[in-house]
Amino acid sequence: MVDHGVTRILLAVDxxxxxxxxxxxxxxRAGVAGADxxxxxxxxxxxxxxxxxxxxxxxxxxxxxxxxxxxxxxxxRTAGVAATWLIWEGDPAxxxxxxxxxxxxxxxxxxxxxxxxxxxxxxxxVSSEVARRxxxxxxxxxx
Numbered sequence: 001m002v003d004h005g006v007t008r009i010l011l012a013v014d015x016x017x018x019x020x021x022x023x024x025x026x027x028x029r030a031g032v033a034g035a036d037x038x039x040x041x042x043x044x045x046x047x048x049x050x051x052x053x054x055x056x057x058x059x060x061x062x063x064x065x066x067x068x069x070x071x072x073x074x075x076x077r078t079a080g081v082a083a084t085w086l087i088w089e090g091d092p093a094x095x096x097x098x099x100x101x102x103x104x105x106x107x108x109x110x111x112x113x114x115x116x117x118x119x120x121x122x123x124x125x126v127s128s129e130v131a132r133r134x135x136x137x138x139x140x141x142x143x
Contacts, residue, residue, distance in 0.1 A: 006033040010105035012040045012096045015068040018111025018143025023072045025141045026109040030081045037083040038103050039072045041065035042095040093129035109139045
């Protein structure tokens with residue numbers, strides 16, 4: 001059955017454990033709906049710390065996210081879903097919301113993960129921020 005109301009699905013991934021489950025959900029929904037899939041990853045320039053305190057360069061993070069997004073696009077295309085990828089820079093919630101508007105997304109799919117650091121406890125998770133502010137349907141896949 002094709003859902004004619006959904007033509008574009010935005011999948012926001014950060015390549016953590018929850019991203020794989022969210023990608024599977026997005027590919028499945030896009031296939032059922034006959035929708036295009038847009039895979040989005042966001043480079044957070046202020047959050048490039050590695051374990052041990054070292055920092056990752058922005059270009060290294062962009063390359064890592066690009067490779068991960070391209071792998072998801074390949075999975076989608078293998079499943080018969082038209083898919084593309086985008087890499088944005090900035091605050092993840094803001095970037096996801098702006099990308100969903102500019103790309104005309106009918107649905108945003110993203111994973112959630114356990115809140116493990118103080119920033120998330122104080123400011124809230126990306127998934128809850130997106131769900132609260134999005135102008136389209138948001139599907140949060142537990143991590």
